[in-house]
Structure formats: C-alpha cells, structure tokens
Amino acid sequence: MDNSEKADPWSPINYKLHANFVPKLVEHSLITLLSPKPYERILDLGCGDGMLTYKIQESCKECIGIDKSQHMIEEAKLNGCKDVRVVDCEKLIEWANNEGFVGYFDSVFSNAALHWMKNQEAVIEGIAKCLKPGGRFVAELGGFGNVQSVEKSLISALDKRGYNGKDLSPWYFPSPEDYTQILSKYKFSVSNISHFSRPTELPTTISGWVETFGFSFLAPLEDNEKEIVKGEVEGMCRNGAFNSETDKWTLDYVRLRTVAQLSS
Template identity: 80%
Template sequence: MEFNKEKTDPWSPTNYKLHANFVPKLVQHDLLTLLSPKSHERILDLGCGDGVLTCQIQEMCKECVGIDKSQSMIEEARTNGCKDVRVIDCEKLIEWINQEGFIDYFDAVFSNAALHWMKNQEAVIEGIAKILKPGGRFVAELGSSGNVQIVEKSLIKALDIRGYNGKELSPWYFPSPEDYKQLLNKYKISVSFISNFPRPTELPTSLGGWVETFGFSFLAPLNDHEKEIVKSEIEGMCRDDAYNSETGKWTDDRVDLKGSTKLKL
C-alpha cells in the first residue's frame, strides 16, 4: 500500500546514482555487520532510498520492509530488485504503524544516511520505539553536528544574498551524540553504542553535482538559470577547502554519527 505520497518529489535516482553512489558503499560492511541480520528476523529499513542495502538485508532475514518518502526512489528500489518497499513518510510513522498493525512487530530497525533529512525527530523516534519488539534493536548512521558544514554555510550565504532565508531552507538535522542519546532515552531506547567521527569523502563528480542531488531545497526558489549560477558560486566559495587541484577531485566534509541501541524491556 502506498501511503502519504508527495505531490512533488525532489529526489532523482539518476542524479543519486551519478553523484552519490558512495553513500551505501561507505557503510556496506561495517553497518550491516553491526545490524547482523538473522534468518528468523523481521527488519525495517527506514529511509531505504534506492534499496541497494535493502536488497542485501532482504537476502539475510525472514522479512525486510523498506520505506522511503520518495516515490521515485522507491520505484528505483523495485527496479534494483527489492521485494517489499513502500512509499511512507517516516515522520508519520505512527500513523502507518497503527494502520498496518505493526506495533511490536520488527526485531530491528535499520537506517543509513536518512534520519538527518527528518526534522521531526520526536515523531520518528517515537514510531521506532512503537514498531520494535521488546528488546529489539535500532542500528543507524546519519549526519552529525558539523556534517557538510562548508557547503551548507555556502548555500545559506548564496541564498541570503538573494533575499531568501538560507537557514530556513536547510533540510537537515545534524545532532551531536549527546543530544541524540537524550532523545532516544526519552522513548526508552537504551543506547549500547553511539559516536560521531569525521569521514571526508571524495565525490565521484563535481560539487555542483552534489548540490543538485542533495541541496535541492536551497535551489527550489530559483529559476533554472539562477540554479546554475548558484551551483557555480558554491564551487567558487568552497574551492579552497574542498577541491584538490592535483587530483581534480572534490571532497565533502562529512561527519557521521553511528549507533546501536535496544528497546528497553
């Protein structure tokens, strides 16, 4: 069942594959090892995107449901071979749980590079606590405080000088480990392990391509011509900090938060 479809979908599977193919590769081994799916388990992949990791999890457990707000990314996940993926707004998780009868249903919730796109974290975490079985685990990686701050500051500046409120256009939530642990504990999710760490990541294409793929909320108020100008401006502003003239490669200043938790009995 498709639930909470968006009228407009800013995500492009084509751009994602071209400019951001590093996202699942960065965690393909260590985060899946941390999840350690068992053959008898039911697992929810929250914010599954194009399903690259979802497909792997589905081969390792009894049932894995992938959910994502983006219709186009879910369609791409199906094209990639995922068996059960659905269009669900993760910030309305409780509504979906109640409708489907998924209370205390999953042994684990997994999420990679998705939670920092969800501003209403209270609703997300409350839903995770409700959907997990007693003693179930939550394994996730997301952007942490300081993540992509060079390009975010540049985007905010570029929009501010055009009369927009650049900060309000930012779609991201980048918590510190301490803040996220406090939020998890509020919903009786006991933290086994949580930390953040720098992960500078070389981009497969240009910084402008990254902005087009991930910075669409900043570009949304602009016409096509203005968007191209802003992408060029961002590359100019970030060049000293993010461009290697010897290799011709751009690097984004990622800071990731990774953690594993259990729902208290």
C-alpha cells in the same frame, strides 16, 4: 520545476551519478553491526534506492524498506527489493497502527536518511512503536558538523538573494548528546554511539552534489539562477574541498552512528 518535482525532488539518476558512495561506504560495516538473523523481521527506514535493503533481505526472514520518495521506491523495486513502500517516516506511528506493524520488527535499520527528518522525536517514537520489546535500532546519519562547508555556502548564496538560507536547510545534524537524549526519552538504551569525521571524495563535483541533495535551497530560484548559485557554492568551497592534482572534490562528511535497544 514542475509539480511532480516539487512533490518528489529526489532523482534516482542524479543519486546514482553524484552520490553512489552513500551505500558503498557502509555496506559492510553497518550491516555487520546490524547482524541480521534468518528469523528476524527488519525495517529499513529511509531505504532510498534499496541498495542496502537488497543486501539485508538476503539474510533475514523479512525486510521492509520504506521511504518518502516515490521515485526512490520505484528504483528500489528495479534493484530487486521484495517489499518497499512509500511512507512518510515522520508518520511512522500512523503507519504502524494502520498496517499492523506495532511491535512487529526485531530491528530498525537506517543509513543516511534520518538527518532529512526535522521532526526527529516523531521518528524515534515511531521506531519505538514498530519494534518488539527489546528490539534494536542500528543507524548512521549525518552528525553535528556534517557537510558544514557546503551548507554554509548555500545559506550565504541564498541570503544574498533575499531568502532565509537557514530556513531552507532540510537537515538535522545532531551531536551524540542530543541524540542520546531523544533516544532515552523514548525508552531506548544506547549501547554504542560514535561521532566521527569521514572526508568523502565525490564522484563528480560539488555542483552535482548540490543538484542531488541541495534541492530545497535551489527550489525558490529560476533555472538560470540555480546554475549561478551552484557555481558560487563551488567557488566558496574550492579552497578546502578541491584537489587540483587529482581534479577531485572532497566534502567534510561527519557521521553519527548508533546502536540502541528498546526497553523490554
């Protein structure tokens, strides 16, 4: 892995090939829940390749997409997004103060991004800073139990090689109770929160999924060992995740969806 990959491990090519289901699964339901209005300013937090940002910007006054990955922001621009920026979402308060976005947005939207942010309190506090009083937060993220089979397999494969697999996990998958507690701490009133299973058929293989999303587990390994680990993970997940009749893999996705309002 070269220095640029270490600094930004996200690959738009891998994302499109192995994970094109991410925006498709929520495109209608989550945006309908957001219900953008023509006069609203909306922040798409963790916008990735901008597929949903593009949809939202068609229905509101202004939509700004932010993401930590330069690679994904470049892809979002190619996908027609008008205003997308490289921002570390765990430093939202600093960004809002510096760029004049304190109390600026009517809504903050996020899909499949928040579970990548370990310092969740900093993120929620930053979201509160960016919203107008009474503004809304509409989000879906991985919930408790999300991709448990592949995460356990990756941890096991890394532990066996002398690494601390749990420490290498980049994910935060909260329960509804835990997430409600954080939101309440920063003066959000939760009007809806749901925790549900969404078994998800992969367009390729678990190995491809690990290549796209499991890069933090693979980072300490040499290239040949990465391939061996991906093969081991597929082997450990095969019984529960592979359908030999369809030749398809299905992962145990669990989602947490929430709608909350910032106190006026």
